[in-house]
Each structure stands twice: as structure tokens, then as C-alpha cells.
Amino acid sequence: MVEPVMWEWLSLGVRWLHVIAGIAWIGSSFYFVHLDSSLKPRPGLPEGAGGEAWQVHGGGFYHMVKYLVAPARMPEDLTWFKWEAYTTWLSGFALLVVVYYFSAELYLIDPAVLALPAWGAVLVSVVGLTLGWLVYDGLCKSPLGRNDAALFGVLFLYLLVLAYGFTHVFSGRGAYMQMGALTGTMMVANVFLIIIPNQRKVVADLIAGRQPDPALGAAAKQRSMHNSYLTLPVVFVMISNHYPLAFASRWNWLIFGLVLVVGAAIRHFFIVRHKGLPSPWWTWGVATAGMLAIVLLSAAGPAGAGSTAAAPADGPVSFAEAEEVVISRCSMCHAEEPAWEGVPVPPKGVMLDTPERIRLHARDIALQAVMTHAMPPGNLTEITPEERQVLAAWIASGAKAE
Template identity: 65%
Template structure:
């Protein structure tokens, strides 16, 4: 019964996380689009930077942006913050329920680094906080005064973080940890810079003081960071469902490419919204980047073992394959899994009979040969030679 309850807790948290993320990303994209589409015209109120006319739902909207704030505040003011807070809170609880509670499966890989569950959790939690502190200090340092220098430095630090996570956690855990780190930076931007700066502006207006324009400039810089990081963080968060993304031993390189591809796609839309010349080159960068990820995913960690087994003079004996599957995968992929906390076989895949194994040969090849996604965290300690055996068999050499 406990396993069933935890499964539904996982499901509900994931559902909530997706809902709140849609709300946050949607509002973020909308306001970046609005900011870029503003146009200067005569007759606008003093202190404004432009206007935009929009149509939606059968009605017209006239949007005007003040550079700092209007002379008089309206009685009702809508704050866009709860979407970000709810996304991070639900995401963190999901991290706890899935990755921390199941650290031995999803976060730890004993062949990468031998860790106790508490050690892996501590490293994950500490690096989330440390990552935000380093990023925040970097933005406030002299480097942060130059957007290009800040972007290049931030990119290098994120790729280094991805490398560090990949030598500590499983591939799945490393990829998710980078995503959680970026998500934490984005939510903290809202909580510790954007909203506080806006509150200071409001307080100055109410007190009859002139707000500091630097507050708005700083908040806009962080908001733009969030905008350009949104697409990469979405890739990283859904990567745990795709073995070729995290299980081929190329996490740092794939993270680096995804950061570039996501940023260039956002640049395309931001430029279009601003009425600037369309940067079609961004799609060329995106195509080359995705092709690079596909190429990397094909250079998996089991190539040598698979090639050796495939070139063997003798065909693979299916009895050997069955022995490997039953001993390394059977504890979970059964009608009644023996692994604690699993109420049913993952994704309904059962590998208890020769017919089951043959039917799922493509999935076995993807999860355990072309990548190291299965067994998760290599919990059953499958060897490279055994993966090579499965590779030769799944490629068609069956006795």
C-alpha cells in the first residue's frame, strides 16, 4: 500500500510541477515578447518607453510600459511571482520524492562514485545553494556589468558544473541536477532580485521618493537570463525519460550544446518580436547542435564491448541472454517486483519469459546497450561484457 501511495504522490507532484511551470514560462515568454514589441509614438505619458496594441479573445488591449514607475500607482497591482515560487517548490518536492527517496536508483551509480544515500542528497542540496550564491555574486561583480562577459563566464561555469555532477552522480542524476541548479537560479532571481527590486520601487513611490533606475535595470538583466535559460532547463528536466540524452557518457557536452541551442532559439523569437532583422542563422546553429547531440548519443559507453561481441565467431546463445536479463533485470521487471517500493514493473515491461525478452529486444538495446540507463544506477552491477552480449543478440545474432 505504501508503494501505491508514494507512486500517486509522485504523480500528483509531477502534475502540479508541470501546471505551475506552464504558468511561469507562459508569463515569462509573454512579458519578454511584450517588452520587445513596444514602439515609441507621440503622445505617450511622460516616463514611458513605448506602447503595444494586442488582440486576444475577441478584445483589444493597449499596453504601455513605464521606464521606472508611473507618478501615481493604481489601487490594484498584479504581481507575477507565485508562478515561479510554486514551480520551484513543487519541483523541489518532486526531487525529494523521486531522486532523494530513490537515490540508489536515480542519483547514485556505484560504478561512477561509491556514495551513501545521505552523501548524494547532501551534495545535491548543497550544490543547489552554492550554485545560486556563485551566480548571484558573479552578476553583482564587475563581470556582471558586461553582458557578454557574464554570459560566457556563466556558460563555462554551468558546463563545469555538469562535468562535476557527471563524475559524482549517475548520468540521469547529473543531467537532472544541472536542470535543478538552473531552475533554482531562475526562481531565486525572482525571489531575491526581481520582486524585491519592484517592492523597493513601490515603496519609494509611496514615500514620495524617486525610484532608482538601477533597480529596474538589474531586475531586467535577471529576467532576460531566465528567458534565455528556459528552453535549456526544459530539455534537462525531461531528459530523464530519454536514455540517449543522459546514459551515453556525454552529459557535459550535451549540456553545453543544449545551452547554446536553447539560447539561439530564444534569440530568434526575441529578435522577431522586437521587429529586428530575422536571425535565420539561429536555426542553422540549432540544427547543427541537435545533430551533434545525436552524433554524441551514438558514441555510447558500450561500443567496444558491443563490437567485440558482435564480431565473435560464435552466434549468441539465447540462454546466455536470458540468464543476464533474469539476473540483472528480473528483480524489477516482473509481475511482482522484488525491489522494495515498486508496486508494478516499470512502464509495464516484464522480462520473465523468453517471449517477454524477445518482444522487448528494442527497448533492451536502447536502455542497456546503446545507453547505460538500465539498470538504473547500475544497481545490479551488470558488466560491460554482459552489455556486449545483449548488444550482439539484439542486433540479430540469436542462436
């Protein structure tokens, strides 16, 4: 019992680190995008400066000046912003390993989608992360990269195609986590392989007395803007594993695409607003329409070819019939002492081993096993469509425990 408990605490510790690092990275990233947008040119700025901004915080004033390429002289002290991004990815990948790779049968694989061995699913995931970055990087460095609008459009289609493909390889939950991990990998690789190396080249040129190449800063800024627009969608995807209507829907890949649009629209509003330009209020209309479309698509039924949300069985269903389904298909994990190997505690603290507890969690049962097929994960306990119909009928009749 000691090992499962330690594994559970390891998962919590890594998740906590991931959240802390993510907050630090997003905070610094959003701050510098805001700063870059709020800079104003004025006469008398140092040579090579593109603008300045005055800020007040913590009882003091800050005078910020940005050089378009580099200052004439290298400063003695220079702060680098990189470890927040690196720690976010390292802890995120560790979490992917702890939760999804070591429990691939539970969270990554769905035999109804594709019957993969655990090692095969992990291999596909790792290769997908690597190739996903390489293709993205190639697109940015291609002639397409000279047109930001066209590049954004192609990248959107690229991520949408990947999402569609992964939903035909992994479970809905696993596909969403794969897309979250891939997008996060692209963002961190932008920092590690493009932004920081380009900045180092500029610093080296300054030290050597050479004129830095302006293209280095332009490429770094382009990748930084990609990161900024991808941040909100990534946050949504990474928390979506708690919400089956997002990942377990028949149109989960299209929902992912709409999340990209909604997140980018909201981010665009603040970026433009920080520039002092007229606020693009239309972005909130796009975001609202996108969220309404997501809600409608999530109600279209669970993922899987031809699958639909379970319809109530014909005729009345007793609680005893519903209880038999829950006990035989769910309670091996959702009990005070789970019997399923690798599950040390009932997931989310939900226990379904007594009539009172089953009735108490009727809403969760409806969401996880009737409206969607998120549970059992990968249908490991082989619940049948007829059994889901029994649960649907019991819930439709008021979910009475009698």
C-alpha cells in the same frame, strides 16, 4: 503494498503540479518578454513611458504601456507575477526529494562513478544547489555584470564546468537532474531574491513620493532575460531522464553545454523577431548544427572512464543465453510484481519476465543496456561487460525469441 502505491501516486501528483506550474510560469514569462520586445515609442505617451503595444485576443483589444521606471502615481490595483515561479520550484524540489533523494541508490548514485552513501549524495546535491546560486548571484553583482555579453559567456562556462563536475559525482541521470534543479533554482531565486524585491522597492518609493532608482529595474530585467534564455534548456534537461542517449553518454556534460547553446539560440530568434527587427535565421543553423553534434556525441558510447557500447560477443548467441541475462539482471524490477524494494510497479510498464515480453522490448534493451549503460540504474544488479556483449550479439542477430 499500500505504502508503495501511495508513494507512486504522490510522485504522480507532485509531477503533475510541477508541470502545471511550469506551464503557467513559462507562459507568463514568455508573454512579458514578447511584450517588452514589441513595445513601440510614439509621441504623446505619458511621461516616463518607454513604449506601447496594441494587442487583440479573445474578442477584445488591449492597450499596453510600459514605464521605464515607474508611473508618476501608484495605481490602485497591481498584479504581481510570482506564484507561478514559486510553485514551480516548490513542486520541483518536492519531486527531486520523492524521486531522487528517497531513491538515491537507484537514480542518483552510480558506484562506478563515485561510491557515495545515500545521505552523502543528498548532501552534495543540496549544497550544490545552494552554492550554485550564490556563485551565480555573485557573478551578476560583480563588475562583470555590467557587460551582458561577457556575463552570458562566463555563465555558460560556469554551468558547463558544473555539469562536468556533477557527472563525476552522480550517475548520468542524477547529474542531469542536478543541473536541471540547479538552473531552475537560479531562475526562481532571481524572481524571489532580485526581481520581486526590486519591484517592491520601486512601489515603496512611489508610495513615499520618492524617485525610484532606475538601477533596480535594470537589474530585474537582466535577471528576467537570463531566465528567458535558460527556459528551453531547463525543459530539455528535465525531460531528458527518459532518454538515456542524452544523460548516459560518455560526453553527457558536453551534450548539456550544447543544449544550452541550442535552447538559447532558438529563444534568441523569437526575442529578436518580436522586436520587429530582421529575423536572425542564423540561429536555426546554430540549433541544427548543435543537435547534429548532440546526436554524434551520444553515439560515442556510454558514460564511464574507458567504457564503450557493448560489442557483440564472438560467435552466435542463443535466445536462452540472452534470456538468462535479462531474467537475472533486469526482471526483478521489470516484472508484474517487482521484487526490488521501493519499486511498486515495473518502470514505464516494461515487463521482461517472459520470452515474448523480452522479444517485444528488444529495442529498449538495446538502448538502455547495450548502447548506453543506463540500466540497471547504478548497475545495482552488477551486470558484467560480457553479459552486455551477449545482449548485443542477440540483438545484432535479429533479437529472435527462439
